[in-house]
Amino acid sequence: MRARDALKQALREEFVPTLRAAGFKGTYPTWRLQVGDTTAVVTILAGQYNEGTYGTFEGAMSVVTPAWKEWLESEFSGGWYEPRKPGREQYWDGIARLALTPLNRSGGRSGWTIDSVDDAEIVARQMTEALNAGQLANLLRLTDHAELLADLTTITSSPPFAKFHDNGWHWDAGYPDALIAHAVQLSDHGGPGFKAACQRLERWGNPRPKAINAAQWARERAARLGNEEQPNRH
Numbered sequence: 321m322r323a324r325d326a327l328k329q330a331l332r333e334e335f336v337p338t339l340r341a342a343g344f345k346g347t348y349p350t351w352r353l354q355v356g357d358t359t360a361v362v363t364i365l366a367g368q369y370n371e372g373t374y375g376t377f378e379g380a381m382s383v384v385t386p387a388w389k390e391w392l393e394s395e396f397s398g399g400w401y402e403p404r405k406p407g408r409e410q411y412w413d414g415i416a417r418l419a420l421t422p423l424n425r426s427g428g429r430s431g432w433t434i435d436s437v438d439d440a441e442i443v444a445r446q447m448t449e450a451l452n453a454g455q456l457a458n459l460l461r462l463t464d465h466a467e468l469l470a471d472l473t474t475i476t477s478s479p480p481f482a483k484f485h486d487n488g489w490h491w492d493a494g495y496p497d498a499l500i501a502h503a504v505q506l507s508d509h510g511g512p513g514f515k516a517a518c519q520r521l522e523r524w525g526n527p528r529p530k531a532i533n534a535a536q537w538a539r540e541r542a543a544r545l546g547n548e549e550q551p552n553r554h
Contacts (some may be wrong), residue, residue, distance in 0.1 A: 323375025323434040324366060330437075330444035331364070338451050342367060342460065352409060353462040359384040359409045362459070367431065378431035379447050381455070382414020383462045387541070389413060391504045395530065415501050416462050416471070417490045420450050465508070472502040473513075476520070496524055500534040507538040510546060514538070518533075 321329075326347045335350075339362060344351040349364040360383055367376030392402045392413065404413065411417065419430045423446070432443040462468050475489065477500045489498075497519045506514040518535040 321373065323370055323373055323377075325438065326373070326440035327375070327377060327434060327438045327443060329365070330440040331447070333441075333444060335444050338448055338456070342456060350410065353460075354407075354409065354438065354465075355460075357386050358463045358465070359406075360459055360463050361409055361411050361414060362456075363411045366410070373434070373436055375434045377430055377443065379420025379421060381459045382395070383416040383459065383468065384409045384413045385415050385465070385468070385505060387504050387508050388415035388476065388477055388501065390541065391500075391534065391537060392545075395533060397454060404524045415505060418455070419484065419490060420447060420455055421463045422446055423450055440518040465505075468494045469502075469505060472498070472505060476502045476517070495533055498525060502532060503535055503538040504541075507541040508545070510542045510549055514542060 331348065336348075339351045342353065344353045344360070344362060346352050349366075351362045353360040360381070361378070362381050364380045365380050369376065389403075389409075392401045396399075397403055405411065413450070422432065432446065434440050434443055462471065471489075481546055499517070501522050503514070503517040506517050518538055521531050521535045524531055
């Protein structure tokens with residue numbers, strides 16, 4: 321049996337029921353949970369080298385918010401990003417992207433290796449243990465916008481090269497991406513914190529066009545949402 325098929329079968333024992341109990345829907349390799357306008361995603365990523373009974377795999381989790389989806393569609397459509405319909409969100413769409421981390425990591429590895437059906441059963445059990453050890457609870461916590469913003473505020477308030485990844489978040493370009501995420505998410509609300517986030521993004525010591533674009537985009541979105549909400553206040 322191929323490694324992927326062996327893992328898929330083994331995950332049905334405990335891993336998938338654990339996700340189902342939390343409200344997730346979907347089938348291997350991706351499951352989703354809708355919480356208001358936010359989507360939590362859990363997916364299994366296969367490594368580049370998978371042949372026969374051998375395979376490497378990672379568990380990945382993310383939180384997808386409307387603000388972040390709009391930013392991705394505005395900035396990257398036509399390039400690497402493919403807009404997705406509601407209910408089709410992928411791990412890569414997330415403003416918060418986290419790895420499902422083995423409880424007993426060896427050599428700094430964040431994934432699992434399978435070379436037999438027995439290995440697949442062990443890996444599935446370890447993935448379930450990781451979910452139940454607080455990692456799934458943390459993902460669900462981040463579907464609360466206040467909790468998400470609190471984490472983003474902590475990360476962006478740290479020194480630029482501090483170990484902000486200790487929060488468990490993954491960023492493609494490191495700290496600047498965290499600044500962008502903070503400003504984009506705050507565009508839902510505006511206010512002094514939002515203004516400061518945009519200014520911090522624009523003052524970043526090694527400015528990139530994407531960072532400047534993000535600050536301007538976030539301001540325009542906040543203004544648009546404010547204008548849309550204004551008639552409802554009367």
